[in-house]
Amino acid sequence: LRVLTTNPGASVDSYCSLLHIHPATFHRHQRLLFQSLAIMLNAMSPSKGAGEASGVTYRARQQLPGELADFCGREEEKATLSAAIRAGATIVAIQGMGGVGKTELGVHVARAVIDQFPDAQILLALHGTRRQPMSVVQALQSIIRLFTAEKLPGALEELLPIYRSCLHGKRVIIVADDARDAEHVRSFVPPTGNVLIITSRQRFVLPGMETVVL
Numbered sequence: 001l002r003v004l005t006t007n008p009g010a011s012v013d014s015y016c017s018l019l020h021i022h023p024a025t026f027h028r029h030q031r032l033l034f035q036s037l038a039i040m041l042n043a044m045s046p047s048k049g050a051g052e053a054s055g056v057t058y059r060a061r062q063q064l065p066g067e068l069a070d071f072c073g074r075e076e077e078k079a080t081l082s083a084a085i086r087a088g089a090t091i092v093a094i095q096g097m098g099g100v101g102k103t104e105l106g107v108h109v110a111r112a113v114i115d116q117f118p119d120a121q122i123l124l125a126l127h128g129t130r131r132q133p134m135s136v137v138q139a140l141q142s143i144i145r146l147f148t149a150e151k152l153p154g155a156l157e158e159l160l161p162i163y164r165s166c167l168h169g170k171r172v173i174i175v176a177d178d179a180r181d182a183e184h185v186r187s188f189v190p191p192t193g194n195v196l197i198i199t200s201r202q203r204f205v206l207p208g209m210e211t212v213v214l
Helices: 002-006 012-019 023-044 075-086 102-112 136-144 156-167 182-188
Strands: 091-095 120-125 172-179 195-200 210-213
Touching: 075 091, 075 102, 075 210, 091 102, 102 172, 102 195, 120 136, 136 156, 136 182, 156 182, 172 182, 182 195
Parallel strands: 091 195, 091 210, 120 172, 172 195
Antiparallel strands: none
């Protein structure tokens, strides 16, 4: 943020040079920042209309950032994952080293099949490569709170049935970005009819998971 605010209007290449990062990494963090701001603003807005769960607005469940104008390539990987989802896959994964565009591809795939998941499109920034990633409990709570404002337990075994109940009978897509390993996302596997898109630097396998490696 310090670099962005002290160098307003600079080109992406200039920011990447100052931060010593790849442009794909810059875009990923930019999009996560915009997503966080959008969620904060949605939470501050008064809810409207009947039928919303305890003041949680439908707009707050639409968390996918807009498409990058300069996103190109990865057509084969996009086609593979999109076809798997349309064929009924519950879990797909994008794995590869940092900075190769896993997040961008994950969002791109989610947007390609968004018509099949009208109830919610959720982006989870798991920060699996950080010293303190988002915990499984925190992630589950953040998803559940999009569907209910009831007080939630703090134990994983108590959250899991609530999570599955919230998604049962719905069509929801979840992009779990930057997973640390299989255990970090195993609990997020949703009921049939929903889909989980995982991005990670680590190679791992979950039952029934379709994977592309960048």
